[in-house]
Amino acid sequence: MPARSSLAVAAAALLSACAAIPSAWADAGQIHVYTWADYTSPELLAKFEKETGIKTTVDTFDSNDTLLAKLQAGKSGYDIILPSQNYVSIMIEQGLLEKVDVSSMPNYKNVDEKWRKPEWDPSQSYTVPWQWGTTSIVYMADKFPQGFKSYKDLFEPADGIKGKIQLFRSQDGMLEIAEMYLDAPFCNEDGATLKKIQKLYLDLKPHVKIFDDTGMGDHLGAGETTVALWYSGNAYQARVSNLPNMKYAFPKEGVMGWFDSVAIPKGAPNLENAKKFMNFVMDPENIAIESNYAGDSNAYSASKPFLDPKVAAAEELKVPEGVPLKFARQCPPKAAKLASQVWTSVLK
Amino acid sequence: MSVQIRIERVGKTYFGAKGDHVALNAVSLDVERGEFFTLLGPSGCGKTTLLRILAGFETATSGRVLVDGVDVSALPPEARSINTVFQHYALFPHMTIAENVAFGLKRLRRPAADVASRTREMLELVQMTALAERRPTQLSGGQQQRVALARALAPRPDVILLDEPLSALDLKLRQAMRFELKRLQRETGVTFIFVTHDQDEALSMSDRIAVLAHGDVQQLGTPEDIYSRPANRFVAQFIGDANLLKGEVIGVDAAGQARCRINEELIVLASCDDALVVGQEALVSARPEQIRLLAPSDEGAAGEVRNVAFMGDSSLVELAVGEGVIRVQTSGETLRELGLAPGSAVRFQIPPLAARIVAGQ
Amino acid sequence: MSSARARTNRVLGLAPVWLLIGGLLLAPLLLVVAIAFTEQGAYGGVDWTFSGAAFVSLLYNVDFDGTASVEWSYVQIFLTSAALAGATTAICLLVGFPVAYFISRQPPSRRSVLMLLVAIPFWTDLLVRIYAWMIILGNDGLIASALSALGAGWLYRNILFTPKAILLGMTYNYLPLMILPLCSSLEKLDGRLIEAAADLYASRWSRMKDVIIPLTAPGIAAGCMLVFIPAVGDFVTPTIIGGGKTLLFGNLVALQFGSAHNWPFGAAIAVVMLLLIGCAGTLPLLIRRRLGRVA
């Protein structure tokens, strides 16, 4: 899942400073969870604690990069982490995760067939599906009734939305969107395509009001912007709470998906307890608690009866038939470097 | 001589949250061109206040100040041809001595050559040429004082105001600087208005003195006037030392002389200005050095020595006379001749006209 | 002998201080310098092999089609950051000086109250302060609503998400850092020197230029440094109320350590930034030394 809010960033920075040596707290009935801010349902953790007697402690991070850096730095002391799909593959490759053979856990049967053995964990030895969602364009239907059918509507903006657009500032997803529009593969290393992407964004830049990963709902609500990139779960929550006119677009070229998993870092102090948590999460009733809390989708059809009807009905969470759902991969170093070069040149 | 500065009924009240304070009542003074004029008075009497009004740092609450007949009350300091030597000199610490002296000239946009030559001239005048490139903090107090003076003199102002310029110096230097200041004033011919609470300083340097107290001018005159003919009890006590004796007027003559009886034995012939009536009470001032001590066998009033204080060139003798005490200054010689010691009986005399009546009624 | 022992004692006595300086300040700094001279790790992190590549890529760019050219964009980012920080510093000085002068001329009791008021914004988080400006400036913000309530809505110009907003936000954020050192400097300024200057025919402007400014130069220099240094590295303010459309120094570093996964490059930028600021930072020292001859 991409970054949440800057306030959360600040809070996370504080918390992680306090959590320098969490392993010191390790004892029998405990797990230490490292997760995104405002993301993990307290109700879910309470239920886990009640059922197993295992106490949970929560620390938060602001981005996958922070999480990765922490693991790379050595013994983190955490038992449970929630990385996104593209980082899972890096962590597996770099040997940062504990191999726990998820497919043999009792509750594994609840995982939907289509989400088993995903490309980022082909043997399902490391991760348990947590939540997933998409990143796409939101717009105020009252001010832009024609709506978004294609990324063309973004890259060749109509007069009504010129100067009213918010994009991300971090490069997460930005290149992928252009690649989908150009029908090019992700993680491009082709100079000509990259040049095209660069030009697309340089041409779009004068019409962009804000490059920021946060504040989408505020700016849309205040009328500063009409169009923004956002995450499906946040979009759903904002619509039901204060932006009834906001719509979530599924452009025909495809939407970008993100998929967060439960994983155990190598050398976790409470390995057995962490495994219990994994199995606990795969219970449909339990995972529904999290989906209701975060407003995201999950990989357990059996959880439907336990879902909040509003979440179950949310348009934002249903990728229409015929719209490809594409998960970003972690690009190899060369492509990643080229991507950051493109994005830096757009922002400067 | 002509009047250069006229101070007309200048009053100053400081308005404050904790109450108002009247610093000057209604001071009127004329200062003449080229004069060494001194404002003398005890601490807190309003000397600095008056000086600051002249310089333009404060505005008077009432009254006005005329320079050469022109009302300058509304002019800011930079528009007045009056320069100040501040009590703690206020030399600019980030400038050299030469730059300090040149400051006023530069602000007046004098040509560079003039600035340079006038600065040199001023530094020579105060004998500071050798230290021209130093900074103020590298100078002694006396040197800083001279630089402050040079800085004030350089732009050739009409008037220079000096606020207790010698008070920060030690005794020897202070005395030397008195002559120095006087010399500079004579050589330059500039009007000096000098503020001090030190009567010796005032008496030794001034052409005229205004004695200030309680926000009013108590007496205005030459040092001689003020010393010998104090206008009132305050001046008599403040300037030099004075015995103040209560008595009764027993005779008055046309030349402004009065006979006063202090007690049975002591009758004094004193000068006076006011019209006095026989039989009225009067306060007679007599300076200790004017009273003559005599042998017990001589003609005079009787007293008893209480105390003798040795003062180097002379001694101060305290006499018990009736209920009161009289101080007499006398030479060591007289002291020895009469063999005075505490307890011994003595006679004394106040010579005719050595005393002065400072207040009637 | 005994003086040698005294020296040893002195050095040993200061050991905790050296440890603190070394451990908390120098070590992280050296680490950053070291990282700047390594190879980029695959997904963040570094390969501990010596390389000057990060510095080379600051100056030369290999384009997507393989052509190498001199890279001006980073120079441009440096200049933009410096210009923005410089403008912020200048505005802070222009606004802060009169305020500091006013405060320093107040009676001591009121002075400390006023200084406290100046410092109060620092009690809240930087982010909160910046978001407050969004509430003030925005389309349905305080200014807009107040104007439209007065029937003068047409007067409203939205400057949110423009460079003007960045300047406003940074000026607001860093103004106290200018005012406080100016205050302490102006407080020490002897009022009689200003009177002396007026007495010697100095106009209002000349008193400022020839007396007040030279005598408070250390305070001015300190204030400028205190504003310029954080302003040049600030990336939160430009991102949030500037709309993030201009990439600054700080953003560039954050980007490299973040989603660009190029730590050596981020470190190299930080090192260059440090050197540049270090050069600028010696300025007040030079001024103080010049004035040191005075005092």
Ligand SMILES: Nc1ncnc2c1ncn2[C@@H]1O[C@H](COP(=O)(O)OP(=O)(O)OP(=O)(O)O)[C@@H](O)[C@H]1O
């Ligand atoms: N700014 C001011 N506010 C209020 N009162 C003041 C102010 N300046 C002076 N005064 C008061 O006015 C009176 C006269 O002060 P001034 O400084 O003129 O005295 P001075 O004769 O120069 O005394 P000194 O010999 O001690 O310097 C004093 O009682 C002083 O307390």
Ligand SMILES: [Mg+2]
């Ligand atoms: Mg005084």
